[in-house]
Amino acid sequence: MAIVTGSGSDLSGKVALVTGASRGIGAHTARILGSRGARVVVNYRDKAKRADKVVDEITASGTEAIAVRADLTDPVAVQAMFSRVRHVFGRVDLLVLNASGGMERGVDPGYALRLNRDAQLQVLECARPLMPAESRVVFVTSHQAHFHGSKPGIDRYEPVAHSKRSGEDALRERIPELSGHGISLVVVSGDMIEGTITVTLLDRANPGTVEARRRQAGELPTIAEFATGIAVAATAWVDTGHTVYVGGTDYLTAGG
Template identity: 35%
Template sequence: MDHEETARPTGTPPPLRADAGGDFAGRVALVTGAARGIGAATARLLAARGAAVAVNYRKSAERAQEVVDAVTRAGGRAVALQGDVTDAEQVDALVAAVEAELGPVDVLVLNAAGIGAHEARIAPATELGWDDLELVVVRQLKALFLTTRVVLPGMTERGRGSIVAVGAALARRPAPRFLPLAVAKAGVAAAVRSLATEAGPHGVRVNAVEPNLVLTELAHGVPEQQRRAAAERAALRRNGTPEDVAEIIAFAASERAGYLTGACLLADGGTTFA
């Protein structure tokens, strides 16, 4: 979340021109939850660097198509594909559609949390019920597990691939009232490390990127004073943007990070350890 003196503005990002010789030339990327925010920024960036991108969405068909249109105007290739990544049958259908439209998945970005922001309760732990915790944790881990389970076998068979999960700095430095999300994102970090040990011998890397408060549309619901305080806690004295996080995801997914696996990269502007 941001404030102008301590953060970048949140307007529409400048168009990215597709580079046929970029880091992801000839690669197919699937970005889950890519209709808006970090997912949309990542889809646009991967396409600009040469990938053919599947823009996954659950409900926001119009927003996903806007991402596809932006990629197409810039000379890239993308398709919008619906699918709830917490539903096994829909995940199977989603990956089959990606392969039919674009080809086998080389890069998987696990951005979808499996739950809408309005569905998760933010409250002191003593005011939460077990269902509140279970809802967030189970959906988050299902979104990661079900998609990875379908995509990983093809990657291992081909002897290459990169998976990047979007975690959260909350997994390392929890905050009051966010117990379910902190537990869920700690689970993401554990899953990434475990998957990395299994996939590494087959040439597949698995990493996570852990942002803190990012200036997405959802951040507009956070009071200005809280956004300003979050920015002031950061060593860089600003909040992050979706484009900031997308750059780190793209690095982790690329062959430039060919010796990086099992890592959870903080993308918090120096907040966690500032």
């Protein structure tokens, strides 16, 4: 396990696809990868204007970027997204599986698993033929999900934690297959991240949850700090299956 800092290495000539990249962690990650020279695919579900703004910010830095709409729980939309990526860039060197959910109002009980597990596998399945040797998959998760079942959780977050842990486990089961194609998998796990939609919804459902965690941890990572950790993990010299941790050092101790 490791906690990483820094800006990471040059990505000139590489193609990065970031899911859920119209705002928050995904948008920050896309911008950082673009600033490092990557050509970036900004995936979004329904925030077209925000996605276009991220694209404009990346292209203003001198590299290429496109926004591609796709609801990741819709297999047809996911296949169409990768058809466009193949046409425009022809490859994917870095796949950042950032999109997640399950706490939104009105979603059915099975939605969290469909998005956080099934859709992650579907995206990987479509991306893999475009990924050359030495490509990398980065799965973005939370400490609450990564340590699900071994550390105390939050009831309101339980469906998301369970589904994201299931998604991580399912991706890890693909490591032998991915390794056969020269593709590595790295997991990036973060503490509660200040300012994210999930944390806002969690605190709205259980007022005081975030402040209690802040007192326990001392401080919580910002969106920018977590996105930097994701970007560094994109090229870090670590073995496949490695987990990078951002914040929440108390989770990493035996008694934490």
